[in-house]
Amino acid sequence: MTELPTAVHETIAVSRVFKASPTRVFAAWTDPESRQKWEPTPEGMEMIYENFDFRPGGLERSEMQQDGTTLVGFETRFLDIVADQRIVSTVAVNADGGVMSCSLHTIEFQPEGTGTRLICHEQVAWLNGMNMRSEHEGGWAVLLERLANVVDG
Numbered sequence: 001m002t003e004l005p006t007a008v009h010e011t012i013a014v015s016r017v018f019k020a021s022p023t024r025v026f027a028a029w030t031d032p033e034s035r036q037k038w039e040p041t042p043e044g045m046e047m048i049y050e051n052f053d054f055r056p057g058g059l060e061r062s063e064m065q066q067d068g069t070t071l072v073g074f075e076t077r078f079l080d081i082v083a084d085q086r087i088v089s090t091v092a093v094n095a096d097g098g099v100m101s102c103s104l105h106t107i108e109f110q111p112e113g114t115g116t117r118l119i120c121h122e123q124v125a126w127l128n129g130m131n132m133r134s135e136h137e138g139g140w141a142v143l144l145e146r147l148a149n150v151v152d153g
Contacts, residue, residue: 005129012122012133014140020151022084022109025116028151029087029107030054032062038146040139045071056081071095085109101126118144 018025028034032049041047041064050061060076073094080088087107093100103124110117120140126132 005127008126008129008131010124010126010131010133010136012124012136012140013120014137014144015117015119016144016148017112018116018118018148018152019114020116021114022111022116024151025118025147026084026087026109028147034150038143038150040142040146054078054081072100098127100128101132118147 028038031054032052036047039047045064045066048063048065050063052060052062054060056078058078060074060078062074062076063070064072064074075092075094077090078087079090080086085108087105089105091101091103091105093102101124103122106121108119110119122136122140124136
């Protein structure tokens with residue numbers, strides 16, 4: 001019997017203040033065309049949305065592809081959406097024929113002055129035995145920077 005890798009659990013918290021209103025920052029999350037402007041996708045790859053159902057209970061399926069070949073698949077289930085305030089979702093990441101990680105994301109949009117403080121908590125279990133905390137923190141930093149370029153620019 002093959003021994004499975006140990007699941008590694010982490011909670012990652014990131015925050016950033018945007019000049020834009022909560023309504024504008026929230027709107028950037030609500031459709032795939034908008035998200036493709038700011039989601040970090042490595043150079044030479046593209047994100048393909050197969051299904052985008054942005055509502056409580058809705059399911060989003062997307063794939064990161066390179067030269068038409070799927071490298072990573074994402075399945076996101078939206079659990080709670082409160083316009084301009086909060087998005088709660090689960091995300092399963094599939095690669096190499098299996099589930100690589102499962103996460104619970106809570107994204108909050110809080111008014112701060114004339115702008116918005118976005119707070120994200122990601123509770124993640126990596127099922128491959130690897131701790132990818134630094135990669136996820138780096139990914140969130142890039143994501144928030146690119147989002148700022150879209151909503152604040």
